[in-house]
Amino acid sequence: MVHLDIPLGLTFDDVLLRPAESDILPSMANTATRLTREIALNIPVVSSAMDTVTEADMAIAMAQLGGIGVLHRNLEVDQQVAAVRAVKRFESGMVVNPITIHPDATLGEAQQIMAANRISGIPVTDRGGKLVGILTNRDVRFAENPLQPVKELITTHDLATVPLGTGQDE
Numbered sequence: 168m169v170h171l172d173i174p175l176g177l178t179f180d181d182v183l184l185r186p187a188e189s190d191i192l193p194s195m196a197n198t199a200t201r202l203t204r205e206i207a208l209n210i211p212v213v214s215s216a217m218d219t220v221t222e223a224d225m226a227i228a229m230a231q232l233g234g235i236g237v238l239h240r241n242l243e244v245d246q247q248v249a250a251v252r253a254v255k256r257f258e259s260g261m262v263v264n265p266i267t268i269h270p271d272a273t274l275g276e277a278q279q280i281m282a283a284n285r286i287s288g289i290p291v292t293d294r295g296g297k298l299v300g301i302l303t304n305r306d307v308r309f310a311e312n313p314l315q316p317v318k319e320l321i322t323t324h325d326l327a328t329v330p331l332g333t334g335q336d337e
Contacts, residue, residue: 202235209233216240223253230254253285267292268317270299275313277302291321298328 200211214221214229216237221229226236238250256264268277268289277289281304288303300321310320 199233206235208235213237218242223250226250226254227257230257265290267296268302269294270316270318270321272317273313274307274310274315274317274320277317278307278313291317298326299323300326 198210199207201207202213210233212229212232212234214225214234214236216239218239218241221236221238223238226238229236236254238247238254240247242250266280266284266286266289268280268291270291270293280289281287288301290298291300291302293299300318300323302317302321306320306322
């Protein structure tokens with residue numbers, strides 16, 4: 168009889184981990200890892216550089232959760248640049264250096280900016296950079312005149328602003 172030395176192979180369905188009592192609470196577990204000497208991740212998860220997996224939105228979501236998303240290269244150069252810019256501009260739930268528009272700009276101009284940058288809202292600022300309102304898709308949904316000034320459409324009440332340097336937990 169021939170003896171074959173076949174190693175044991177298991178799938179996830181072959182293994183059952185029984186929960187057990189532990190003194191280690193989930194909040195005490197450290198899942199941090201190093202991707203490189205220079206890059207540390209809070210979770211050991213990297214999204215694949217595939218066009219069906221990682222574009223700007225996934226890279227941003229991964230970063231928010233402590234991982235990293237590798238943008239795929241199956242894009243034209245200008246599309247790659249736009250994706251990298253979108254990821255780099257996004258910081259902890261805030262957009263750093265947001266695209267803004269002036270109150271005297273037209274609805275048509277605002278819609279072009281929103282479409283070109285794939286954004287659903289634009290902060291409206293005066294010439295000094297002070298926030299005076301926000302223009303969102305809801306504000307423009309039923310507007311028909313592309314020459315209508317943005318200042319007639321914007322939401323100006325209940326704007327919440329904080330000083331520069333304020334943390335998310337504040």
